[in-house]
Amino acid sequence: MIDEARKIRLLMALRRSGITDATVLGAIERVPREAFVPENFADQAYEDRALPIGLGQTISQPLVVALMTQALEIAWDSKILEIGTGSGYQAAVLAKLGRRVYTIERHRGLLEEAERRFAALRLHNITTRVGDGTKGWPEQAPFHRIMVTAGHAGREPPPALLEQLHVGGCLVIPMGEDGRRQWVVRFRRTENGIDREELWPVRFVPLLPDLPDGEARAM
Numbered sequence: 001m002i003d004e005a006r007k008i009r010l011l012m013a014l015r016r017s018g019i020t021d022a023t024v025l026g027a028i029e030r031v032p033r034e035a036f037v038p039e040n041f042a043d044q045a046y047e048d049r050a051l052p053i054g055l056g057q058t059i060s061q062p063l064v065v066a067l068m069t070q071a072l073e074i075a076w077d078s079k080i081l082e083i084g085t086g087s088g089y090q091a092a093v094l095a096k097l098g099r100r101v102y103t104i105e106r107h108r109g110l111l112e113e114a115e116r117r118f119a120a121l122r123l124h125n126i127t128t129r130v131g132d133g134t135k136g137w138p139e140q141a142p143f144h145r146i147m148v149t150a151g152h153a154g155r156e157p158p159p160a161l162l163e164q165l166h167v168g169g170c171l172v173i174p175m176g177e178d179g180r181r182q183w184v185v186r187f188r189r190t191e192n193g194i195d196r197e198e199l200w201p202v203r204f205v206p207l208l209p210d211l212p213d214g215e216a217r218a219m
């Protein structure tokens with residue numbers, strides 16, 4: 001009951017901050033964020049802030065999740081790739097909107113926790129893999145939509161991600177050269193090439209290459 005009131009307050013704040021897409025607000029309403037944060041932070045699940053999920057990683061702030069999701073312009077039949085599963089929260093929101101979500105995480109421990117949450121919430125249209133998401137998921141490509149939820153250092157997105165994008169599809173990725181401000185950038189693949197749009201400044205934990213030391217390679 002208390003969570004419901006907090007959730008409604010958060011949804012109203014998201015709407016005031018420019019989340020006008022009712023399907024995006026509906027998806028956020030239907031995913032219990034408290035199930036994706038550590039127990040000792042459960043009372044803060046509906047505050048508009050990022051929270052720690054272990055291994056130095058964070059579950060993104062709800063407004064950032066909402067803005068990135070809205071920017072992705074998901075259709076009900078979209079096949080979506082997410083890089084950086086983390087807690088699994090963003091993947092769960094995407095799974096409410098598209099047909100199927102493929103999500104990649106480099107930390108096996110985080111991924112296993114996220115998988116348990118997907119099963120408990122009966123989110124059966126999410127497929128997971130441990131690996132380096134900068135390489136995409138070639139066996140499942142092309143994707144209608146791709147979202148990266150870690151900050152990519154560089155001027156151009158990882159080439160594999162643009163290659164695995166369907167014509168007409170888009171990639172939303174926080175990126176920026178080292179030491180510069182990060183921006184969420186949207187790339188659209190058209191018949192003629194790639195269009196690029198800088199959307200808004202952000203701050204994300206880094207997108208890192210390869211797997212953490214000591215974790216077995218799965219790809």
Ligand code: SAH
Nearest residue numbers: 059084086087089090105106133149207208
């Ligand atoms: N989407 C998550 C938040 C992600 S935090 C959520 O909703 O909770 C960023 C995540 O990206 C971290 O878990 C980090 O381990 C992961 N990550 C960083 N670089 C990666 C890479 N190259 N491939 C896959 N995952 C990566």
